Amino acid sequence: MSTSAKTRIVGAPVPRKEGADKLLGRARYVDDIEREGMWYGATVRSTIPRGLIRSIGFDRRIDWSEFAVVTAADVPGENYIQLIVADQPCLADGQVNHCDEAILLLAHPDKHKLREAVDAVRVEYDPLPPIFTIEESERQDRIVWGTDNLLKSFLLEKGDVDSVWRSAAHIVEGEYRTGAQEHLYIENNGIIAEWSAETGVTVWGSLQCPYYVHKTLIKIFDLPDEKVRVVQTETGGAFGGKEDYPSTLASHAALLAMKSNHPVKMVYDRMEDLAATTKRHPSRTRHRTALDKDGKLLAMDIDLATDGGAYATLSSTVLSRATLHAPGPYSCPNVRIHAKSWATNTVPYGAFRGFGAPQAVFALERHMDEIAAALGIDPVALRLRNFLHEGDTTATEQVMREPVIMDKLLDRALRESDYHARRARFARDNPTSAVKRGIGIAAFYHGSGFTGSGERILNSLAGVDVAPGGKVRVLVSNTEFGQGTNTVLTQVAAEAIGIDYDDIAMAAADTGLVPNSGPTVASRTVMVVGRLIERAGLQLITMLREDAGLGAPYTREEFFAACERLRAAKGEVVSLVRYEAPPGIFWDDQKYRGEAYPSYAWSIHLAQVAVDTVTFSAEVEEFWAVQEVGRVLNPVLATGQIEGGIAQGIGYALYEKVLLQNGHMANNQMTNYIIPTAEDVPPIHVFFEEIPFRYGGYGAKGIGELPHDGPAPAIVNAIKDATGISFHSIPLLPEDLFAVLAAHRNVEEPAAL
């Protein structure tokens, strides 16, 4: 049982497992790898947002006999990417539904010949009318997906919202919008593929989920499981952006490898990666909230819509998480959430850290401040009055059986930031200053692991083995892409087995070698897979005690000697365990009722923002984050996760704007898609309150996504605190602030112009 029992390695700031390789420049990312006889691949993409492909022509100035050319007709199996619904073609076949959709692939031994060749492929279209917004899609006068443009919808109901409006003391309404956001991992998407008739397909690449790629490749090539092998290479950031897209890129590279009969490398440059790969779903959320005279929540009616782009991809699960995070960490007897994801003719939106929660939390936490203003209540007091506590039920009627300490987290954040003194100082200084300062709050949770019955369906398998005379290896398909999977799972294995951190190695994330322990998404690795490794380690010790005479206590040498005795008796030393759901879990997928998540991580963010009323820039000056994420298994890595998520959240609020022109990303360069730099990120103060979760690996809950959920509303609430003006959408670049602040100034000071 995972508890807060004393541990040797878990909880210690041990150095990153693969840290030295990364620091010495030795770590091998996909673009650092060459294969004998390797060719390079490139993609011919749609230049229009929607239309029928009339013809594909090849300019005669190119000697096409030097190239491998692949179209949809070359796909030996099913021409679809296998996600939740297989609606997205691997290569467009007769029709395109978004700009930059892949139509044709080229490979050549000299990568410098590819650009000219791509330009020499002439695709002629019969254009069809596109749609680009949620509003155009929900009007349904142009159907671009299925029969109604609706990728997915959910209805969640608790109590009876409509019984409340008449008698409520206050009703507050608001509409909130969030924009698309690019992951901007610094390493672009890349894959190397090989094909042979005997061994099938092998791909190496920058990816999060080897078994997702495997699932698509066996269908694309119509091959049995064992004829497809997917190996993750060192991965330079992902953030959800390498959850589904690598299935497409791996298919492309592998098709070219088959056609050319050479290994093929496809590594996108930044412009192609930005234009063609997934982003965070734009959203529009409408809140109608009833409260009693004291500011207690009576009813929350929430209408949530996301733009899913041209294909279904992961939009349904992103929408699910948005739905389940929309009511926030508050107790409310009556809740109704209508959630819909709409198709448009843009690149499909996909997974991005937070997975729908940042959109929902932005709307709710902005709305809470609007409620506070409408009722004349302090934003702190309003939240304290409504927080969930142990024993309360959520919107899905999940009973909070673990401690919920939002009050304590908020109290700590206020103390650490000296919140009240700061606000008093700003109230005093702002009237005479062109720079207005404010401080804003966001309170939120993030559900750990797959939603509802998801973990039971995944049915993950993971474990450890011991190679002859070698190290203990952790066998998981979960991947390292900066968040610390290697380090923390090594800590867990070393702790459970009772040997040193350096005695443990991570097996390569290679589908030919490791079992399917599920995807590396949903903040599930440490909590769910960590628990599997903890159990597998303890099971190994039991096996060694029962079958190989391991005593108690034992030394490292006695452990390895017992492993060799077990090997002599059984032929191998391996301990695998399968996922077991915590007891008492119930989830109704139809009614969206029950245990939405096995556990929740909880957090308070406070942002201090300065708004310059001359330049119209908003700058985050200081940031506080207090969270309860279960047991912290590695404080340095955990703090780094929180800080990195907050920096991305600051970008989401104030810097990062995806500009679409006719459905194509117009600012697909780092020059004009701006992320926070070393000079933009404020001092970030991170505090943990630890309550071990008994069903998580050594008490851990999810942590990776949580910190992206809070910064945007905290920052925009701070802008309201500073200027008195409510902003209802992000991102807020200076031009966006200018549009609203200048309009207010003109109203207030007409004489000034």
Add this chain to the structure above:
Amino acid sequence: MSESWPIVHFTVNGKNCEVQAPPLKRLLDVLRGDLHLTGTKEGCGEGECGSCSVRMNGELVNSCLVPLLQAEGADVQTVEGLALNGKLHPLQQAFLDCGGAQCGICTPGMLMAAAQLIERNPHPSMAQIREGLAGNLCRCTGFMRIFESVLAAATEAAEPAPKQARDAR
């Protein structure tokens, strides 16, 4: 055809190199391709992200913007040249201890920028660290662990404390 390209002579991490290649070939591609020094990374190819940062004649440059010809006679240092005799450079050790590297793709460039900063200014303030690293984008860390790493390395270099004293801190 390649015989007609000029031969460019320069040193990389103290070793003499001769490369015969198109004079406008990016130094980044020469390092990674011709010289097999793949520690230097490409993030954007337009001088925005700093992942390809190397030091050339004591200046920090984006190697994606430097044509090979410009490296004639130059002294180039890459991430592979930081560690000495298999021992991590103090900056590398500090990044390891303080969590300054996560996914690792910006790390080689970040280390070169940090090395440049500390060499120019052995006692940088936080504002100077921020400015010195402003051309190197990291998407994972939020920079806090990186700042801490650079501060730790600078402190280490400034006051080489005996081992016990370091442990006590």
